[in-house]
Every structure is written in structure tokens, then in C-alpha cells.
Amino acid sequence: MEILDSFRTDKFPHIWCSGCGHGIVMGALVRAMNKLDLDHDKTVIVSGIGCSSRATGYLNFDTLHTTHGRALAFATGIKFSEPELDVIVITGDGDCTAIGGNHLIHAARRNINITTIMFNNSIYGMTSGQYSPLTPQKAKATTAPYGNIEPNFDPCELVQGAGATYVARGTAYHIKKLTRFIKRGIEHNGFSFIDAVSQCPTNFGRKNGFKSAVEMMQWQKENTITIERAAKASEKEVKNKILVGELHHNNRPEYTANYEQVIEKAQKGGDN
Amino acid sequence: MAGTNKVGIEVKRNWCKGCGICIEFCPKDVLGWDEEGKVKVVALEDCIDCKLCELRCPEYSIFLLEKEGHNG
Amino acid sequence: MREKVRIPAVEEIETKDRKKPSVAPQDYEPFAADEDLVPPMASFGDGYRYHVTGLFHDETGFPHGKAEDADRLGRRLHQKIEGNRDEIVEYESWELEDAEIAVVAYGSVTRSALTAVKAAREEGIKVGLLQLKTIWPFAQEEIKELVNQVDKIIVPELNLGQLIGEVERLSNLEEQVVGINRIDGELIKPATIIEAIKEGSESNGDFR
Ligand code: SF4
Numbered sequence: 001m002e003i004l005d006s007f008r009t010d011k012f013p014h015i016w017c018s019g020c021g022h023g024i025v026m027g028a029l030v031r032a033m034n035k036l037d038l039d040h041d042k043t044v045i046v047s048g049i050g051c052s053s054r055a056t057g058y059l060n061f062d063t064l065h066t067t068h069g070r071a072l073a074f075a076t077g078i079k080f081s082e083p084e085l086d087v088i089v090i091t092g093d094g095d096c097t098a099i100g101g102n103h104l105i106h107a108a109r110r111n112i113n114i115t116t117i118m119f120n121n122s123i124y125g126m127t128s129g130q131y132s133p134l135t136p137q138k139a140k141a142t143t144a145p146y147g148n149i150e151p152n153f154d155p156c157e158l159v160q161g162a163g164a165t166y167v168a169r170g171t172a173y174h175i176k177k178l179t180r181f182i183k184r185g186i187e188h189n190g191f192s193f194i195d196a197v198s199q200c201p202t203n204f205g206r207k208n209g210f211k212s213a214v215e216m217m218q219w220q221k222e223n224t225i226t227i228e229r230a231a232k233a234s235e236k237e238v239k240n241k242i243l244v245g246e247l248h249h250n251n252r253p254e255y256t257a258n259y260e261q262v263i264e265k266a267q268k269g270g271d272n
Numbered sequence: 273m274a275g276t277n278k279v280g281i282e283v284k285r286n287w288c289k290g291c292g293i294c295i296e297f298c299p300k301d302v303l304g305w306d307e308e309g310k311v312k313v314v315a316l317e318d319c320i321d322c323k324l325c326e327l328r329c330p331e332y333s334i335f336l337l338e339k340e341g342h343n344g
Numbered sequence: 345m346r347e348k349v350r351i352p353a354v355e356e357i358e359t360k361d362r363k364k365p366s367v368a369p370q371d372y373e374p375f376a377a378d379e380d381l382v383p384p385m386a387s388f389g390d391g392y393r394y395h396v397t398g399l400f401h402d403e404t405g406f407p408h409g410k411a412e413d414a415d416r417l418g419r420r421l422h423q424k425i426e427g428n429r430d431e432i433v434e435y436e437s438w439e440l441e442d443a444e445i446a447v448v449a450y451g452s453v454t455r456s457a458l459t460a461v462k463a464a465r466e467e468g469i470k471v472g473l474l475q476l477k478t479i480w481p482f483a484q485e486e487i488k489e490l491v492n493q494v495d496k497i498i499v500p501e502l503n504l505g506q507l508i509g510e511v512e513r514l515s516n517l518e519e520q521v522v523g524i525n526r527i528d529g530e531l532i533k534p535a536t537i538i539e540a541i542k543e544g545s546e547s548n549g550d551f552r
């Protein structure tokens with residue numbers, strides 16, 4: 001029950017619907033932080049807007065619940081002014097890839113040492129189920145009653161292309177893996193992105209033929225494949241499956257460290 | 273794999289929302305529903321202490337207790 | 345067009361640090377304001393572990409969805425602004441002491457207005473300029489004074505009339521306030537303003 005120390009338990013039960021995957025992902029985050037023994041007074045958690053972003057209200061840290069899509073912009077400011085703080089961003093798929101898409105691209109490009117956990121339920125849950133950029137094509141949403149005509153995209157490929165140096169995907173079902181990836185993401189010095197596939201039984205599930213949260217997690221189990229397995233599997237086996245695992249990991253100079261060097265140079269005076 | 277009756281399970285009933293995740297994914301059918309639609313322990317003796325129920329509970333309302341003699 | 349920006353030396357810049365809390369973290373209410381309506385604020389990392397949200401919240405910082413919390417917070421923030429009006433309102437004035445005509449400008453039109461006022465002064469016309477640098481709280485007192493002092497106020501704007509409404513609201517003389525408006529993507533030229541200063545007639549003609 002150690003994890004309860006990391007929560008503001010006087011605010012429980014939380015607002016999320018019964019079976020919502022966000023509670024599971026938030027649990028994974030707290031367990032990952034506990035494994036790393038992070039100093040609770042030196043860890044800041046920042047979120048945007050949406051169901052996922054209400055998480056900051058329950059976490060017993062310095063927490064900042066910002067405006068729609070802007071969690072990474074605020075987090076960049078915090079990390080920039082106090083680089084010794086551990087900064088973690090909680091965002092949803094709508095928040096992160098639609099209105100916050102450019103912040104995401106440029107945080108990745110800068111390789112700023114922030115860990116972003118995207119609670120990905122493929123829908124705007126809080127506002128009752130409008131399709132997001134990650135809603136699968138053909139899925140139903142309040143704004144797509146005949147099925148979504150827009151193709152979704154892979155946010156992990158996007159951030160990798162933009163320059164993120166740690167990229168992983170887990171699911172609420174694959175809870176141990178998810179916890180491990182979040183832990184590695186926090187440990188990593190650079191921009192880390194964890195796509196945490198979650199479920200919204202209320203506003204995605206009901207419209208798309210899922211009778212319960214349990215069925216949605218069963219779906220996560222059946223429609224994913226680990227990158228280790230995928231490497232050996234046939235093309236047919238991998239087709240249409242969601243890859244779970246550490247998708248990308250490398251090292252390059254980190255943004256705030258680069259900036260420190262500029263400060264040093266400027267303070268010495270002389271040529272720039 | 274034999275269960276161990278040395279473990280205990282604590283349920284925080286006021287937080288449980290009865291989603292059934294712990295019940296359906298328990299590999300040993302240790303958990304079931306009570307009359308109010310919340311979780312209840314039905315076969316503690318079969319529990320293998322895998323903690324998956326605890327890890328997957330979205331409400332942090334089910335916990336495996338430390339083995340006897342540690343903190344009860 | 346290029347201009348230089350001068351950044352003052354560090355010593356010249358006054359730093360005002362936000363008030364920090366003096367209570368222990370467990371007693372801290374991050375949005376409980378002192379008498380000056382400003383709550384002391386801990387920095388992240390100081391060990392206070394508090395929550396900041398864009399939602400309406402109470403003194404603890406947490407949202408409860410209560411109308412009275414929203415009302416209380418909104419009113420405090422409003423009063424904090426209104427109560428510090430004199431510190432917030434910024435303006436600059438030129439040659440207003442003995443002016444009988446005034447130009448009120450906000451933003452880039454100030455450049456043309458200043459050139460126009462200087463040129464008109466050289467011709468002996470008693471005209472001055474009030475440049476507003478803030479728009480809310482509105483420079484109500486300053487405009488009221490002007491309304492009582494001058495015969496005519498010219499408000500040049502690169503739109504079809506926004507600031508002029510605020511000025512007219514404070515004027516009680518008919519046709520005391522005159523607008524110059526331009527929305528064709530070009531700037532209002534000093535000559536246009538000079539013309540308005542001289543004529544005093546409504547200037548909605550073609551000033552190109
Ligand atoms: S609407 Fe969906 S995402 Fe939001 S709390 Fe409910 S289940 Fe979770």
C-alpha cells in the first residue's frame with residue numbers, strides 16, 4: 001500500500017468512470033517513481049486538459065494542471081528554470097497530438113529532459129467522445145456517427161522522427177511492462193515519450209461494441225504484439241497489431257545542458 | 273502451482289467501483305462479486321500472490337498484504 | 345525597417361520576488377490571499393507540494409465545481425487589478441499642458457500621431473498626444489481630464505473604431521471625438537492626422 005503515499009487520498013475516489021484505464025496508468029506511473037525513489041519534493045508533474053490530465057490533482061507532488069495542449073510548454077518552462085527538478089508530463093491523445101501537437105514535436109526535437117506519458121484512449125473522453133487524431137479510422141465517435149473517415153497516425157513514429165531519444169508503448173493490460181517503460185523513461189536523460197494505451201469504456205467502448213472495460217483490456221491483449229515477438233513473426237501475424245515495447249532508444253545532447261553552456265559562454269563575455 | 277494461504281487481500285470497498293478488472297483477470301479465480309457489485313475475496317487459498325489484481329486496479333482499492341509475520 | 349532594442353544592464357533592472365509562504369507545508373493554502381489580495385506563493389521544488397489548475401478553485405487550489413468558489417476567485421482577481429490600477433495603467437503624453445486639441449493613440453499609430461503633433465505644433469497649433477500603453481484597466485481618469493480640457497479629440501485606429509468607443513463614453517460634448525480609420529493594410533500617415541487636426545471635421549474620406 002506504499003503507493004498511497006504518493007496520492008492525495010483525501011480526493012479519492014477519483015472522478016474517472018468505473019473501469020477507466022487512466023487509473024491503471026496513473027498507478028503505473030506512481031509505481032515507477034517509487035522504484036526510482038524519486039524525491040517527492042523535487043518532482044513536478046504537469047498535465048494539460050482532458051480526463052487524463054485530471055491525474056495531477058491526485059498526485060501528492062508539486063502539480064500543474066494547465067491549458068489544453070500546453071502541458072509541454074509549461075513543463076519546458078519549469079525544466080528550463082530549475083533543471084534539477086524531475087519533470088513529468090501527463091497528457092491525453094487529443095491534448096497531446098491535436099492542439100498540443102507542435103509542442104510535442106518541438107519538445108522531442110530539443111531533446112529536453114522531460115518524461116511524457118500519453119494516456120491514449122483514442123478519444124476525447126471528457127467532452128463525451130469526439131474523435132481525436134488517434135481514433136482509428138472507421139471507429140465511431142459522437143462527431144463520427146457513421147465511422148471516422150480520418151486515418152489515425154502513430155505518435156511514437158512522429159516523436160521518433162522529431163528527435164525523441166526514448167520511445168516506448170505499453171498498455172493498461174500489460175501493466176508490468178508499462179511500469180518498466182515509464183521507469184526507464186524517467187531514468188533516461190533526454191525527451192522520453194511513453195504511449196500508454198488506455199481504455200475509455202464510457203465514450204469509446206460503448207459506441208464501438210465493447211460491453212465493458214474488461215472486454216477492452218482483453219482487446220489490448222489480443223491486438224498487440226511485443227517488438228521481440230514481432231521481430232520473429234510473419235508479416236501476416238504482425239499486420240494490424242499494435243507494437244508494444246521499447247521502440248527507440250538513443251542518446252544525444254540534452255537541451256537544458258546545452259543551454260547551460262550558452263550561459264557559461266555569455267557570462268565569460270568575449271566572442272559568441 | 274499451489275496457492276499459499278499465507279497471503280491476505282485487503283479491499284477498500286469505499287473506493288472500489290466494481291469494474292471487475294481484478295476479478296476477470298485473476299489467473300486463479302480468487303475474486304468474485306459481492307451483493308453490491310463490488311469485489312469480494314472468494315477463494316483466498318488459491319491466491320498465488322501474483323499481484324496482478326493490485327497492479328491493474330484503477331481505483332487502488334485492492335492490495336495484497338505482506339506475508340504473515342511481517343506486518344499482518 | 346529595423347530598430348535597436350536596448351537591454352538594460354542587470355544592475356538597472358529591479359527584481360521583485362513573489363512573496364513566499366511563512367507557514368509549514370501542511371498548513372499552506374496556496375491561494376489564500378493576504379490583505380493585499382496577493383497569496384504568498386512557494387516555488388515548485390520548495391517542498392510545499394501544491395496544485396495549480398486553470399479550473400476555478402478554492403484557497404487550497406483544488407476545483408470543487410462550486411459556483412461560489414468561482415465567484416470569489418473571479419472577484420479577487422478583478423479587485424487585485426482594479427486596486428492596483430495606478431500601477432498598471434501606463435501612458436505617455438506629449439505637449440498636453442496647454443493643448444486645445446488632443447490625439448489619443450494606442451499601438452503603432454502613435455508613431456504617425458507623434459510626427460503629426462510635432463509638425464502641427466511648429467505651425468502654432470495647440471495640440472498634444474496621449475499614448476495609451478495599457479488597455480485594461482482603461483486610463484479613465486486621464487481621458488476624463490482630457491475631455492474637460494480640450495475641444496477636440498482625434499482617435500486614429502487601424503480598424504473601424506474600437507478605442508474610440510471608450511473615449512466617446514467619457515465625452516459629453518457632441519462631436520468632440522473624431523476617428524480616423526484605415527483597414528486597407530496601409531498605415532495611417534502623419535499628413536492624414538495633421539489634416540484632421542486642422543479641419544476638425546469628421547475624417548472618413550480617402551486619406552491616401
Ligand atoms: S469518459 Fe472515458 S476517459 Fe473519461 S473518465 Fe470516463 S472512461 Fe475514463
Ligand code: SF4
Binds near residue numbers: 303326
Ligand atoms: S494476487 Fe494474483 S492470484 Fe491473488 S487474487 Fe490477485 S490476481 Fe488473483
Ligand code: SF4
Binds near residue numbers: 287288328332333334
Ligand atoms: S479492479 Fe479495483 S475497482 Fe475494479 S472491481 Fe477490482 S477492486 Fe474494484
